[in-house]
Structure formats: C-alpha cells, structure tokens
Amino acid sequence: MKVALAVALVLMARQAWYYAAGPSGEKDCAPAAPRPPSGTTVINDVSCLNPTSVSGIVEVQSEEDVRRALESARAHGVKVSIAGARHSQGGHAFANGSIVLDMRRSIASW
Numbered sequence: 001m002k003v004a005l006a007v008a009l010v011l012m013a014r015q016a017w018y019y020a021a022g023p024s025g026e027k028d029c030a031p032a033a034p035r036p037p038s039g040t041t042v043i044n045d046v047s048c049l050n051p052t053s054v055s056g057i058v059e060v061q062s063e064e065d066v067r068r069a070l071e072s073a074r075a076h077g078v079k080v081s082i083a084g085a086r087h088s089q090g091g092h093a094f095a096n097g098s099i100v101l102d103m104r105r106s107i108a109s110w
C-alpha cells in the first residue's frame, strides 16, 4: 500500500513538473495522450490533451520561410496556425489540417 502511494506521488510530481516546465521538445505526451499513428503529423499544446492533425510544420528561420509557407497555404486553401512557445492550453492554438509556422527557432535568433 505504501509502495503504491509512493509510486502515485512520484508520478503526480513528475507530471506536475512537466506541466510547470518551460515548453521544449516534442509534445506527444505519451502515456497521458495516445501516440498518433505513424505517418501523420500531430502537434500538441502544453496540456498534452489536444493532439491536432496538421498538414505540416514549418520551422521558421527567416521571413522567406514565412512567405513561402503562406503562398503554399493560399495555393492549397489550407489554414495557417502559429506556434510561439506552444505553452498555451485548451486546444485553441492549432487548426485541424493547418500548416503550422513553428516560430521557436526564429524567436530565439531574432
């Protein structure tokens, strides 16, 4: 009983630490959320509760990257989502099927 309680406390502390930490790395968040099928591109917010299938993720490093991504989205009639630090929670940040402009690299370097 004590061992089970200790394990539960450790797991809860680990998850609390994860939620409180700065956003870095990929957020497939298993086992809290199911892993997406291979071959699909899925993005999640910091809560790990909002896996969203997207068309693709562009790691923006320059204005040219943004221009090209917007041109492509317009040509294909695809919505665009923007990821800052991906630290919001609630599922509002990413649209299904959208192209995601991931600004993390560019924000770090600008």
Ligand SMILES: Cc1cc2nc3c(=O)[nH]c(=O)nc-3n(C[C@H](O)[C@H](O)[C@H](O)COP(=O)(O)OP(=O)(O)OC[C@H]3O[C@@H](n4cnc5c(N)ncnc54)[C@H](O)[C@@H]3O)c2cc1C
Pocket: 019, 020, 045, 046, 081, 082, 083, 084, 085, 086, 087, 088, 089, 092, 093, 094, 103
């Ligand atoms: C533990 C925790 C504590 C928090 N505490 C606070 C708090 O005290 N105060 C508070 O205000 N919030 C708080 N938040 C919420 C979160 O930190 C904010 O929503 C934060 O501003 C999200 O910024 P982001 O760059 O991670 O945006 P993302 O999660 O990446 O995106 C959120 C929205 O911003 C838009 N966006 C992001 N980057 C850009 C860009 N470069 N250009 C245009 N649009 C962009 C996206 O399109 C999206 O709609 C907290 C969240 C957590 C998990």
